[in-house]
Ligand SMILES: Cc1ncc(C[n+]2csc(CCOP(=O)(O)OP(=O)(O)O)c2C)c(N)n1
Ligand code: SF4
């Protein structure tokens with residue numbers, strides 16, 4: 001963050017619009033919005049250079065509440081739209097806000113490709129494991145057997161693990177946080193924002209109307225210590241009220257949760273966000289099979305790779321250097337041309 | 353050898369025009385051959401028009417009808433507007449090429465065939481029960497049999513290539529022969545061969561030898577009575593080049609970028625026959641052109657729209673199936689009121705249809721293919737070179753009115769070419785982006801505000817404020833917005849007002865486009881009204897009718913939505929209106945609905961343009977009705 005042109009100091013209210021926030025009372029989206037509005041003044045960025053692009057869903061209403069530039073677009077397409085904006089305007093901070101249906105169902109393809117290309121976007125996926133806005137159908141992150149209006153006998157779909165999907169697409173920054181911990185959200189968003197390239201953040205978000213308590217086992221105040229595994233770069237992965245549990249890699253190459261007392265601290269996996277190979281990050285994303293099992297939060301992966309918009313800009317510069325600034329009159333004459341003077345027929349000249 | 357080449361043919365007969373069709377296997381290089389003959393003719397000063405016709409498969413099985421690729425070129429000593437109804441000369445490299453094309457040949461026409469390719473297997477593959485050369489089926493034509501394969505092999509022997517490779521030069525033998533027959537200059541072709549294959553000297557040598565052998569064969573074989581000459585056409589003075597519609601369109605977009613000062617952004621996904629737009633624009637990064645090959649058409653349109661939000665001149669290019677996918681994004685652009693150029697290079701549909709063939713059947717799709725009341729302007733190019741001006745016009749409307757604009761061309765325009773008198777850059781229209789730079793409203797509290805939907809009174813366009821502009825932060829989206837402030841609004845009266853405002857904005861464009869240009873020298877009772885690529889054929893048909901003493905008027909629409917303001921009045925002046933279209937009558941439906949006139953519809957959907965005679969016949973029939 002050395003190259004930031006100092007923007008005028010702002011406070012939380014500078015980043016809020018005058019529009020009435022219309023999520024259901026008690027919705028986890030409120031706390032995510034608050035975390036963002038608290039964070040942005042700290043980032044020292046300018047409102048005019050910040051853009052929120054969203055798709056459709058409850059989560060996707062987010063841009064209306066941020067006093068920045070914003071676009072509430074169409075279902076699933078935000079990563080594509082934001083890609084066009086980010087690569088044509090590398091000077092902007094572009095955020096994408098999306099729900100689990102928006103990002104992984106209708107927009108799954110765009111998400112994969114934005115991550116694969118490493119477009120300079122900060123993508124936040126509010127995962128409530130349900131379609132909120134359409135009043136409660138199962139989503140691509142809902143658990144098997146979920147009973148909803150569209151699955152009265154239980155859903156047959158096997159869910160996506162969003163972090164596995166992102167890591168599978170070789171996203172260069174992948175993290176998870178949750179709506180019950182503002183500090184953790186702010187820290188995770190900050191890291192995601194500072195990352196050059198595509199950053200993907202899954203946020204466990206409670207939809208108290210259609211899927212209340214989906215993450216209660218994990219994020220409840222009394223559960224967190226035993227159920228969330230905080231990842232800290234360079235440190236052995238430990239958790240529990242007394243840090244008594246940890247994560248180690250077994251002889252079979254799989255990760256497992258262990259009692260530190262029985263294996264010793266040296267046996268624990270030391271978290272390294274920067275491993276170029278996504279393999280271990282992928283294993284970490286698979287450590288938990290659901291909300292009943294201890295689940296890692298924090299940054300799983302943060303590696304450097306050229307960002308797509310910057311590559312495109314430098315290719316433009318390179319071609320300009322080689323060919324010189326484009327000249328329209330010369331372009332029109334770049335094929336074979338000939339003169340007609342009204343008398344003699346042809347005087348040809350070859351072009352480029 | 354070169355001395356032979358420089359000697360002019362012994363006898364030449366003058367022709368005012370000729371239509372040559374080169375036909376062979378997809379792998380035979382017929383498109384290259386046709387293209388080189390065209391360039392040679394352009395340099396010579398002929399007016400010309402071309403019609404490439406190739407299969408959807410890259411390499412359909414050799415020798416089959418499905419694999420036949422053809423290129424037709426019409427050259428003349430006068431102004432022409434079509435690639436010709438029927439070829440007068442057919443060059444057929446194998447039996448399949450003959451069988452697939454001979455039906456189009458004008459009676460009395462000339463067939464030049466590669467007799468080496470007419471063995472039993474090849475005849476069989478082409479579906480010939482007997483050899484057409486001897487069964488009398490070609491009796492209406494002058495048939496010349498030339499052993500092109502063996503003559504080529506003989507000619508390129510010095511190169512020492514394997515026969516299979518050597519044989520590949522036979523299209524240059526054919527080109528040499530036809531170049532001799534029509535007295536085309538040879539130097540430009542030799543120079544082109546040298547440059548094109550520079551990386552492979554053996555290929556340069558083989559193609560050069562084959563080309564010269566073909567020329568010399570014409571000169572010495574005494575097979576042909578005489579060579580022909582099609583003198584140069586009297587074109588307006590100026591600098592000319594030969595362009596295809598796709599190239600002209602790509603250049604038009606670059607010109608619009610230069611003349612608006614807005615960087616060009618293309619979001620696209622490959623699809624025939626639109627891919628060449630992506631290919632062409634990708635070459636010109638030194639104009640600041642960003643080309644983004646997206647994961648699909650939805651993303652292509654989406655990325656373009658995102659770039660439009662950021663201040664680019666945003667374009668998405670595709671063909672019919674891609675338009676289907678882009679529809680939701682175009683609807684969003686209608687709601688966001690951001691400039692977006694949507695190029696639809698129409699091809700035969702529905703679905704995958706006839707991917708490499710032409711059709712004009714997406715007009716109603718462009719007009720109505722979105723949910724809700726979502727009007728967009730539609731511009732259509734009429735000739736390959738006109739794609740340049742049409743692109744600039746589409747950009748002008750998009751930017752001025754902050755709206756998505758459909759630009760319709762088709763496979764025929766995209767791949768066809770014609771000589772184009774180059775415009776002076778300074779004469780091209782200037783496009784004013786008129787970006788918002790300051791607040792435009794004072795709130796009740798006396799604070800300055802920016803209202804993203806406070807419209808310009810004249811155009812009804814909303815302000816375009818780019819991210820990065822301090823003080824103009826705002827949110828837009830697909831939810832209905834309040835008139836003025838642009839906040840989300842579910843108010844019923846506001847929705848109706850916004851629907852009507854968006855419609856009025858597009859309808860108002862009629863005041864900013866030219867009136868209908870009617871070509872009616874003798875006060876006719878019949879008007880032939882066209883749009884898009886039927887232009888050349890209609891012009892030729894009308895000329896021909898007038899030459900026969902008939903009175904026919906003609907007008908062509910470049911703007912399909914809105915129509916020019918005086919169109920209704922113009923149509924009302926005629927007893928009969930004929931609308932030829934390569935679809936089942938889409939413009940005629942619009943015209944009937946809009947003006948309540950009983951327009952006659954002439955339609956054809958065979959993946960090819962109309963023939964001049966088809967339009968002539970339909971017009972003649974109506975003229976007879978008028979007389980009665
Ligand atoms: C093309 C299209 N299909 C369907 C919808 C209806 N729709 C709106 S939001 C939504 C699902 C939203 O779920 P999610 O993305 O998880 O967001 P949430 O509401 O849970 O925050 C659906 C199906 C739509 N708006 N557009
Ligand atoms: S439906 Fe659920 S996700 Fe949507 S606003 Fe209400 S509580 Fe939040």
Ligand SMILES: [Mg+2]
Nearest residue numbers: 099100130132
């Ligand atoms: Mg959801």
